[in-house]
Every structure is written in structure tokens, then in C-alpha cells.
Amino acid sequence: MKNQNQDEMSPMSSLEDWDNDVLKRYPEPGKPAKSKEEYRNYDSPEIDGVREFYRLNHKYQTYDNVLAKKANFLQFDKKEMPWWSAMEYLNTLIDDSDPDTQLDQLQHLLQTAEAIRADGYPDWFILTGFIHDLGKVLCLFGEPQWNVVGDSFPVGCKFSDKIVYPEFFAANPDIHDERFNTQYGVYSHQCGLDNVHMSWGHDEYLYHLVKDYLPEPALYMIRYHSFYSQHREHAYDHLLNGHDQEMFKWVDKFNPYDLYSKSPVAPVVSELKPYYEDLIAKYLPSTVKL
Ligand SMILES: [Fe+2]
Numbered sequence: 001m002k003n004q005n006q007d008e009m010s011p012m013s014s015l016e017d018w019d020n021d022v023l024k025r026y027p028e029p030g031k032p033a034k035s036k037e038e039y040r041n042y043d044s045p046e047i048d049g050v051r052e053f054y055r056l057n058h059k060y061q062t063y064d065n066v067l068a069k070k071a072n073f074l075q076f077d078k079k080e081m082p083w084w085s086a087m088e089y090l091n092t093l094i095d096d097s098d099p100d101t102q103l104d105q106l107q108h109l110l111q112t113a114e115a116i117r118a119d120g121y122p123d124w125f126i127l128t129g130f131i132h133d134l135g136k137v138l139c140l141f142g143e144p145q146w147n148v149v150g151d152s153f154p155v156g157c158k159f160s161d162k163i164v165y166p167e168f169f170a171a172n173p174d175i176h177d178e179r180f181n182t183q184y185g186v187y188s189h190q191c192g193l194d195n196v197h198m199s200w201g202h203d204e205y206l207y208h209l210v211k212d213y214l215p216e217p218a219l220y221m222i223r224y225h226s227f228y229s230q231h232r233e234h235a236y237d238h239l240l241n242g243h244d245q246e247m248f249k250w251v252d253k254f255n256p257y258d259l260y261s262k263s264p265v266a267p268v269v270s271e272l273k274p275y276y277e278d279l280i281a282k283y284l285p286s287t288v289k290l
């Protein structure tokens with residue numbers, strides 16, 4: 001992004017720093033949790049980077065930002081390639097993280113999918129696990145981290161104080177716009193999430209990319225997997241309709257696989273590739289337009 005200050009592009013040394021922050025916020029049940037104070041109040045470059053990332057995300061994720069990003073990226077006119085090549089393309093996303101301790105994107109996707117597969121779920125659910133973060137290719141198209149990852153939330157209405165670091169919304173111009181700063185903003189009571197604009201990022205982008213090909217529960221998992229203020233805190237029950245609430249049971253089912261499937265043992269890509277190529281061929285067109 002040409003007019004974006006370079007310091008604001010990548011405050012985190014790795015996109016995974018955000019995922020790790022979410023994991024600290026929502027630790028695996030049964031595993032010891034660190035208190036909020038414990039994990040935020042010590043000096044570490046990762047924590048400062050994540051904090052700065054949230055500051056930028058909450059400042060710049062406005063209603064107009066979302067409309068502008070949709071107008072650009074939902075054209076899908078950037079690149080076209082076979083699906084597996086797109087997964088490898090995502091893996092060219094190299095950041096400043098330590099390669100010895102950090103799994104790459106493809107490994108996270110395979111671990112998520114393999115954990116779902118091991119629990120005997122239908123194949124479209126496994127495929128969903130495999131592709132759920134492909135939208136992070138937005139980084140490769142020059143988008144800053146704050147427009148690719150982070151907790152997602154509705155824009156066009158009041159920001160919930162259940163969203164992480166709610167104080168950073170003080171710098172978002174939408175809070176001074178009376179169209180957007182009431183509980184319902186441009187929406188109405190239980191109007192349904194299909195009528196709600198979510199903050200821009202890899203979730204919303206991938207949803208539009210695959211919405212004609214996967215069953216509806218898969219689409220909910222993809223579109224709302226970072227909407228923690230709803231699926232963990234129920235902050236937007238006034239916007240969800242009954243159908244959304246039903247479908248969010250699938251989002252809840254998916255979330256632990258995303259957060260808790262990380263293992264230091266890297267999957268062997270060459271062994272798994274034929275299985276995932278078959279899954280792709282069953283549900284998706286031969287090429288993907290990014
Ligand atoms: Fe994600």
C-alpha cells in the first residue's frame with residue numbers, strides 16, 4: 001500500500017504473533033491459563049508488536065475501509081492458479097519470525113485439517129480446516145497486517161467493549177459518526193449477519209472466494225473464525241438472527257482445531273498432498289482466482 005506508513009505495515013514480526021495472543025486469551029481448557037495482567041505486563045517485543053497491531057487495527061477498521069477493500073479485492077482479479085499452487089503461494093509469506101520455532105502457514109493448515117480428520121468429521125469440514133487461512137495471501141498483495149488478521153468485528157455500529165483492547169477504538173473516526181455510533185448503527189434488531197459488514201481481513205475475503213462451493217456450515221466457519229467477541233463473548237447477539245445462532249455451533253466446533261492443533265511435529269507435506277488434492281478436486285474448481 002503506497003500511502004501506508006511503513007511502520008504501520010508490519011508491527012508484528014510474524015502474523016502468528018496475533019494467533020499466539022488469541023491462544024493466551026483463550027487457552028485450551030484444562031491447560032493452565034495466564035492471567036491477563038501476567039501476559040500483558042511484561043516486556044517483550046512480541047507483546048509490544050501485538051499491542052501496536054491492535055492499535056492500528058482498531059483505528060483504521062472503519063466502515064469506509066471495509067467498503068473500499070470489498071470493492072477492490074472482491075473483483076478477484078489479482079492472480080489465477082491451481083488451488084494447491086495457491087496454498088504454496090501462501091507459504092511464500094515469509095516474515096521475521098524465528099524459522100526454528102515457528103511453523104509455516106501450510107503446516108498450520110495441515111495440522112488443523114488433520115486434527116479434524118482424526119476426529120472423524122465429514123470431508124468438507126476437513127477441507128475447511130485446510131483452506132481456512134488462505135485469505136492471508138492479502139499480505140502478499142501489499143496489505144498491512146491490520147487489514148489481514150486480528151479479531152474481526154462488525155463495523156457500522158458501536159464497537160463492543162468485549163473486543164480485545166476496546167480502548168483503541170477511541171482513535172476510530174466512526175465513533176464520532178452518528179450513523180455508526182449507536183448500538184445498532186446502520187443495522188436493525190437481529191437483522192442477521194448476512195446484512196452486517198465485518199471488519200476486513202482474511203476471513204471475509206476467503207468466504208467470498210469459496211461461497212459457491214462449500215456447505216453453509218463451512219462458510220460460517222471460514223467467515224467468522226476470528227469473530228471472538230461473538231463466538232466467545234456473545235457481544236453481538238442483538239445482530240445475529242436465529243439461523244446465525246444455529247450456524248455458530250459450527251464456528252464453535254471449528255475454533256478449537258484452529259487454536260489448539262498446533263504441534264511442533266511438522267506434517268509431511270508430500271505424504272498428505274494426494275489426499276488434499278482429491279478433496280480440493282471434489283469441492284472446488286480447478287483454479288482459484290485471487
Ligand atoms: Fe485465521
Ligand SMILES: [Fe+2]
Binds near residue numbers: 108132133258
Ligand atoms: Fe488459523
